[in-house]
Amino acid sequence: MSKKIAVAILNWNGKNWLEKFLPSVIRYSPEADIYVIDNFSTDGSAAFLQSRFPEVKIIRNDKNYGFAGGYNEGLKKINNEFYCLLNSDVEVTENWITPVLDLFEGNPAIAAVQPKILSFNRKNYFEFAGAAGGLMDNLGYPYCRGRIFDDVEEDKGQYDDETEIFWASGCSLFIRSDDFWEQNGFDARFFAHQEEIDLCWRLINTGKKIFYTGKSTVYHVGGGTLNKQSAQKTYLNIRNNFSMMLKNLPFPKLIVLILFRLCLDSIAGIYFGLKLGFPHFLAVLRAHFSFYAQAPGTWKLRQKHQKSHFYQTKWLVFKHFL
Structure with missing residues (x-):
């Protein structure tokens, strides 16, 4: 029987990331089904998962669809009430899921939630991809609480709140499965980058809300697929x-x-x-x-x-x- 939430990790030739970070996901996610959506890797990721982490469910895409299309294809095979789309280079922490589920269950209008995202390499600083929740200026430039362009803030508890935001980072994106599919998922033409902002904006256009919670924390390496200078x-x-x-x-x-x-x-x-x-x-x-x-x-x-x-x-x- 499926659990209420599924943690879905999209993987493309990221065996080393899975080996390093999947143990924390398994350890701290007892309330979740854990999936790896393999985006046609050629590094032996699927075989490695079967031998090392048999409790993890594997979904294999027939080609590399990118971040947006890869999740669209893989999530078709996952039937849980909530999804957590989690990057493979993320370390999660104890009790990281419970505050998110509390937000969902307390307000049916909330379609997506993002936890606090800190840097794995500088754990007292926010991480570029999401920080403390995404916003956008009047010219359409995305930025985050805790990160403006390339400048990131030190975490001093200034964003330990729970508040409405404009977009939740795809690095660790919790979303109701019904809301995801009512929007037909990500725009696969994007391939990667800002597809989560587009999805959140579409959800807001239908009256839904996007939230951030500082009660849940994850640590992100960043640049695992495309370096910031790419x-x-x-x-x-x-x-x-x-x-x-x-x-x-x-x-x-x-x-x-x-x-x-x-x-x-x-x-x-x-x-x-x-x-x-x-x-x-x-x-x-x-x-x-x-x-x-x-x-x-x-x-x-x-x-x-x-x-x-x-x-x-x-x-x-x-x-x-x-």
Whole structure:
């Protein structure tokens, strides 16, 4: 008989991460079924799991669908009431699931919850991918409580609260399975990066809420699949951010914002090129043209109602860099 919650770890050639971090998941998740969704690994991950962790259920995808598509395919085979989408390079802690379930059960409008995400390598600092819950400024730039662009805060208990946020990190994303599938899961075209922000925005457009709890803590290594300095990551983040805005912002605000952002990100391309190298400049150009190519299909995915994202900070990019 299935338990109320399933912890689903998407794996692609991450045998070393599984060996290091899966024991903490097994030890501290007695109330959960534990799955590894293998995204067509070639490093012997599945055989390793069968021999080393026989209590873990394995779902094998027939190819590498990326983060978004990989979860969409694998979760079709999991029937629990709640999912926890957990990166393979995450160490969990004792009692990390209970506060999340308490939030879900206390408020049916809550569709997704994120725990506190700290850095595995600097455990008293927040981690880049999620920190203490995701927000977005008025120009559509995502940031987090505890992390603005590349600057992260030390954890001094300032985010030990439970509060509504705009997006929950895919690093450790708890979500009701019904809400996930009512939105048809992630947008598989994103492949990776910002697909969880898009999903949370779509949920908010339907009246659902996204929450953070500081009563649950996990530690994330980060950069296990794509390093922060990867040009491919620059490409995916920019392309997917534009697609997300086109899909979710109300008209006509989206036209003004996207035109302004296209100009601003062109300047950012020069900045990235000077700071990180010419491949990042090319990544910005590729992202823009890929966004244009996807735009007709993206427009068809717009919901009946759109809401402007709520934000706590305006003009974040100007305040931070200028």
